[in-house]
Amino acid sequence: MAIQTLVLNSDFRPLSCNPPSSWHWKDAVTAIILNRVSLVAEYDQVVRSPSVTMRVPSVVALKQYQRLDGWPAFTRFNIYCRDKWLCQYCGRRFSSDALTFDHVQPRSRGGKSSWENIVAACAPCNHRKANRTPSEAGMKLLRPPYTPTRRELVMAAPRYPQSDVHHSWLDFLYWDSELES
Structure with a gap:
């Protein structure tokens, strides 16, 4: 399963929009278990371990605010x-x-x-x-x-059409917001 989880800062803004800040779903599950992030939205898919059953996280928010200046996340x-x-x-x-x-x-x-x-x-x-x-x-x-650099990653990242992301990401990526004239 190559499912990605959108990662938001603690203020519920994406760490980046292009590419959307995301983790592999397994990393998001680990962060939830370690209490480093809050679960915001889930996919319908379910994962199981011997002791835990949970839905795959679609959107998570960091519990501690991350400043966005400096170098990109090592992911x-x-x-x-x-x-x-x-x-x-x-x-x-x-x-x-x-x-x-x-x-x-x-x-x-x-x-x-x-x-x-x-x-x-x-x-x-x-x-x-x-x-x-x-x-x-x-x-x-x-x-x-x-x-x-962050700029280099933005330039190298593929463009994500709205149709390619899960509907639970849209409110956080602002693609469905009307622009002001």
Whole structure:
């Protein structure tokens, strides 16, 4: 299930509108369980664990206000935006649900989960590289990982037509608001 959850700041405004600030639904469920966000809206789909049954969150709001100046959030979606949905090893374009992310310097060797060490990768390239550096695996990066600016991510992000988002997001993204003349 490649369902996204819209993430709002604690003032119920999106952290960004283009692309809409979103998390994978699993990350949103984790944040709800850890009491980091408030549930605002749900999808009809249900997920179950041995002890919990809940509907998949559609919209959540952060409990602590996040200032929007500075660098963009370090998220899987933003990594894919920065890398333009291209595997950074083979150069082919993939959808979000077909991409993984790869630690250039493997975690087992002290590599951190950071903008400067993670790239988008397709599963075959990620498996081929395995627990090695790109040079050890005989693979070359299209470009080294780096921290993007918010503007760069907005320019790289796909445009979301209103028909492509769940109806529960519309009130928060303001697409259905009449413009003043």
